[in-house]
Amino acid sequence: MKTLILHHDDCLKHDPGPRQPERVERVTSVLAGVRHLPGTELLPAPQATLEQIERVHSPKFWEELVELEPKADARGQRAVLDWDTFLSYGSIDATLRGSGAACFALDQIDAGKAKNAFCVVRPPGHHAEVSAAMGFCLLNHVAVAARHALAMNYAERVAILDFDVHHGNGTQHIFESSPEVLFVSSHQMPLYPGTGYPDETGCGNIVNLPLSPGSGGAEFREAWSGRGLPAVRDFQPDLVIVSAGFDAHEKDPLGQLELRDEDYGWITAEIHAIANDFCTGRLLSMLEGGYDLDALASASAAHVEALTA
Numbered sequence: 130m131k132t133l134i135l136h137h138d139d140c141l142k143h144d145p146g147p148r149q150p151e152r153v154e155r156v157t158s159v160l161a162g163v164r165h166l167p168g169t170e171l172l173p174a175p176q177a178t179l180e181q182i183e184r185v186h187s188p189k190f191w192e193e194l195v196e197l198e199p200k201a202d203a204r205g206q207r208a209v210l211d212w213d214t215f216l217s218y219g220s221i222d223a224t225l226r227g228s229g230a231a232c233f234a235l236d237q238i239d240a241g242k243a244k245n246a247f248c249v250v251r252p253p254g255h256h257a258e259v260s261a262a263m264g265f266c267l268l269n270h271v272a273v274a275a276r277h278a279l280a281m282n283y284a285e286r287v288a289i290l291d292f293d294v295h296h297g298n299g300t301q302h303i304f305e306s307s308p309e310v311l312f313v314s315s316h317q318m319p320l321y322p323g324t325g326y327p328d329e330t331g332c333g334n335i336v337n338l339p340l341s342p343g344s345g346g347a348e349f350r351e352a353w354s355g356r357g358l359p360a361v362r363d364f365q366p367d368l369v370i371v372s373a374g375f376d377a378h379e380k381d382p383l384g385q386l387e388l389r390d391e392d393y394g395w396i397t398a399e400i401h402a403i404a405n406d407f408c409t410g411r412l413l414s415m416l417e418g419g420y421d422l423d424a425l426a427s428a429s430a431a432h433v434e435a436l437t438a
């Protein structure tokens with residue numbers, strides 16, 4: 130069966146402004162890296178529904194976000210949400226395609242129409258909290274996806290694995306009292322957003338694997354092999370969701386974890402094996418960070434090649 134690649138050109142409408150690392154070319158680079166790989170099929174992402182969003186985010190937060198978005202006659206203007214998070218005309222459409230891609234991918238996988246999926250969307254999601262946008266993120270797409278899977282009875286136990294160089298604070302907070310969701314994250318520490326210590330364990334469902342700046346593929350693999358992947362196997366998920374950030378790459382300007390393309394291929398193959406062992410292969414991956422355009426193309430290609438294997 131195929132690996133779906135989900136994307137929509139509305140994701141290009143979000144414009145945080147000049148000199149912002151989270152920019153349009155990120156997704157065009159990823160698409161250039163993955164869209165022609167054998168075993169994939171590119172499909173357009175629909176918009177998420179209000180019901181899907183409000184399984185995670187507060188209605189007041191969403192209403193305010195929609196209200197704050199600059200309208201068509203204010204192109205070029207931006208609403209400031211925090212020091213690095215902005216809304217332009219088109220940002221709402223962009224983030225709706227991200228959460229919509231995730232839910233649609235799960236519908237397709239559950240219907241047996243695809244084996245797994247990779248959503249090439251922006252802005253990313255894992256820093257977004259229930260009632261706050263932050264760290265480039267507006268809606269938390271992996272959280273919306275996990276709640277969609279649980280609500281639709283696609284899954285009873287969802288493991289979210291996050292290998293972005295930054296800690297997925299939003300995802301952790303959203304699920305820290307939800308034993309039906311396991312969250313495992315490797316990330317550089319110290320680094321934005323400052324959360325992700327090993328003693329943040331939720332209700333026993335959070336596993337944080339902080340890595341020191343300058344550590345590389347060997348330390349990354351040791352952290353996942355030693356603690357992260359065994360925790361996922363012990364949890365016995367029936368669905369795996371990945372927060373796939375490529376900013377731990379050695380070329381990335383925002384992180385110092387020195388990973389290479391083959392490390393992304395390795396972790397994806399390990400996660401794929403868990404999905405095969407426990408989830409009949411069902412696996413959803415969402416693009417999170419990654420700010421070097423060449424590294425985005427090559428590391429995401431290594432990721433998708435492992436998904437199609």
Ligand SMILES: [Zn+2]
Nearest residue numbers: 293295376418
């Ligand atoms: Zn990141």
